[in-house]
Amino acid sequence: MKTKVMRRVSKASPLPLYYQLKEILQEMIDNEELKPGDAAPPERELCEIHDISRMTARKAVMALVNEGVLYREQGKGTFVAAPKPKHQLTQLRGFTEEMKEQGLAVETKILTFDETEPTVTIRKRLMMPPADNRVIETRRLRIVDDLPFALETVWLNEAKCPGLNREAIEGRSLYAVLKEQYNCRPSYARQTIEPIQLNDYESGLLGLPKGSLGLLFSRTTYLDNGEVVEFTKCIYRSDKHKYEVILRAEEKKYSES
DSSP states (O other), X not given: XXXXXXXXXOTTSSSOHHHHHHHHHHHHHHTTSSOTTOBOOOHHHHHHHHTOOHHHHHHHHHHHHHTTSEEEETTTEEEEOOOOOEEESSSOOOHHHHHHHTTOOEEEEEEEEEEEOOXXXXXXXXXXXXXXXXXXXXXXXXXXXXXXXXXXXXXXXXGGSTTOOHHHHTTSOHHHHHHHHHOOOOOEEEEEEXXXXXXXXXXXXXXXXXXXXXXXXXXXXXXXXXXXXXXXXXXXXXXXXXXXXXXXXXXXXOOOO
C-alpha cells in the first residue's frame, strides 16, 4: 500500500515522538485523507518515513486504537473507525429508543433475570418502604449494529411491577413495558459518570482486551411524584461512545441606573 504524504515528526520538538505521530495521523483523519474503513499506514512504513523505532510507531497507533479512532482486525491490519455515535445527556430516553432514532440496529440479550432480596444499598437507592423486601434484578447485553455496546444491570422494586417476568421484556424496551403494564412513566433521573477498568467478565462480554477502560453510568430514575422507578448501572465501551452536553451561559441581570 502506498502511504499518503504526511508531515514528519520533529526530533527537536519537546513533544514525545509517539505523541507527534499520533497527532499527525489524527490530522490526516480529520482532513479526510484517511476515511472510515481505510487501512492505517503500517507501522513498518511509519518507522521508515519518520525514522523512529517500531515501539514508538506502535505506541502512537495504539493510542488511537484506545481512543476508538482506529480499530484492529486480527490478521488483517489496522483501520480507520467510523465516527462515534453522539449521545446527548439532556433527555431521559431508553437505550433502544435513542439508538433507533440514530438509525442503528439494536439487539438486547438478557443474561440474567432474578427476583431476589435487596442489599442495603439497593434498598436505599430504590427508596423501598420497610414492607417491601424483593427486587427484580436483570442484566442485559446491549448490541448495536452487531457490536457489543453496553452491559446493563437494572434493579426494580418488585412491589411496583408485580408479575414482571423475563418474557415480558424479551426484545422490548423496559421503559415501554413499565409504561404500558404498570403506568410507570419516568419523569427525570439523576446520573453519574465515571471511568472504570473492566474486569475479565465485562471485557469478555464487550469483546475488548483485558484491562480495557469503560464508562460506568449510574442512574436513579424517578416518577413525577418523586418515587423511584429504577436504579441502573450501565457500562459502556469507551471506544464507541461520545457524549454531548449542551451548556448555556447564565443570563446576566443588569440593574437600571
